[in-house]
Amino acid sequence: MNMCRRLWTGICWAGLLVSLAFPGQVEAAGLHCVFAHYMVCFATYGATIDAYKHEIQDAQAAGIDGFALNVGAWSGPETYYKSRVELIYDAAEQLGTNFKLFFSIELTNTNDIVDMLSTYGPRTNSLLSEGKVVLSTFGQNALDWQGSVFTPLRAKGIQLLFVPFFWPNPVTELPDYQGAVGILNTYSNILDGLFLFGAAGLPYQLAQCNSNYTKAVHAAGKIFMASYTPNYWGCLQTNAGRRYYESDGGEGTILQWNAIIANQPDWVEIVTWNDFIESTYSSPVSDPGVYSSGLQSPQRYCHAGYLELAKHYISWYKTGQEPAIPGDALFYYYRTHPMNAVASNTNDVPVTWQFGDIADVIYNTVFLTAPAQLVISSGGNLSTNTMASGIQSLRTPFAAGPQQFVISRNGVPVIAAQGPDILSQIQVYDFFPATGFAYGTQVKPSPPSPPQNLSVVPGP
Secondary structure, three states, rough: OOOOOOOOOOOOOOOEEEOOOOOOOEOOOOOEEEEEEEOOOOOOOOOOOOOOOOOOHHHHHOOEEEEEEEEEOOOOOHHHHHHHHHHHHHHHHHOOOOOOEEEOOOOOHHHHHHHHHEEEEEOOOEEEOOOEEEEEOOOOHHHHHHHHHHHHHOEEEEOEEEEOOOOOOOOOOOOOHHHHHHHHHHOOOOOOOOEEOOOOOHHHHHHHHHHHHHHHHHHHHEEEEEEEEOOOOOOOOOOOOOEOOOOOOOHHHHHHHHHHHHHHOOEEEEEEOOOOOOOOOOOOOOHHHOOOOOOOOOOOOOOOOHHHHHHHHHHHHHHOOOOOOOEEEEEEEEEOOOOOOOOOOOOOEEEEEEEEEOOOOEEEEEEEEEEEEEEEEEEEEEEEEEOOEEEEEEEEEEOOEEEEEEEEEEOOEEEEEEEEEEEEOOOOOOOOOOOEEEEEOOOOOOOOOOOOOOOEOOOO
């Protein structure tokens, strides 16, 4: 979704086969890949090859296999799309870690789409499936895909495997089973599968939509690419009133991934890697605040807590086996001001559409190898919690001031962490959650190394 210009609008390592599409590329017989929706309009660490290498390494450390490059312009005045895509491809190729790239189109100019795919489809790091170049979209139902995109590309020797996000009829952000069936029936002659771009919804709603689509798309014998969204706040939706969906910290992440693991979609796309406007970012960048939205912009906090927690479930989804807990871990998530706080900037727009059980609480998730105590100090208010071993989550009322978290076992601290202060007085409204994590002395989890060559062979 080109949020820069519009406000809302398992891998199996065996069975390598020589690709018939482009020499030098090979395919792996396997399904469960995880990608991340990458907003090319945001250069997280800067628009350089080294900066993009950094991002790719961040993603691969979490078990992510590639980026879906969201492109909202190409031949027009926004020339940075072309230059940045070239840098991203160069970075992936220079790293040599088999990180895959494909496009998520948000263009209406079909000549631009043909030019883009002609240029980058043959590149070494382009994602292939069944010898075809994988292509996705955000919307663009009405384009003449067959005549104006597929046919000219076939004439150039490029076959596409088309897995778009198309809007259902009637349009809804939370489509049901019949919505998926309607899309499949309407566009059956061009679809190889469907992607569900889920963002504006509560965790259980997003999980249900993924379930609906998995059943409908697999019944049609096509590929389904599900989505996982860490958080959503319509920060710039100031004309109609800002929307905020309570994502329940780690609880919402676990709920969505558990549903994905249960339903077994073919692929998953994280929504998003770096949308710093609508709060869906999962990049572990420590300072997302460089992307301001005005003179008095809300503080954007690090969202690494979402990605770090998701690593456990990404590995589970891809391998089919839940990983053992390698050590004690603590994750925290919270807003940095109370719901009833009033901004001193009277021109700032409050959150007028609120969805979910929104409360002034800290969300904690812990991984424990043995029972322990979690002591939370929120604004000086102490809460002591006895926790069993395993994965558990809890909610604690917060108070303004410093926020500290300590896990102790037998009276000995094993983890200590401190998050940003919670404010009692604010200049502007800020619903970007603060997140973080800390590990004990045990080794941190790490994903399996990817194969040196990878693309995917789909199947229901």
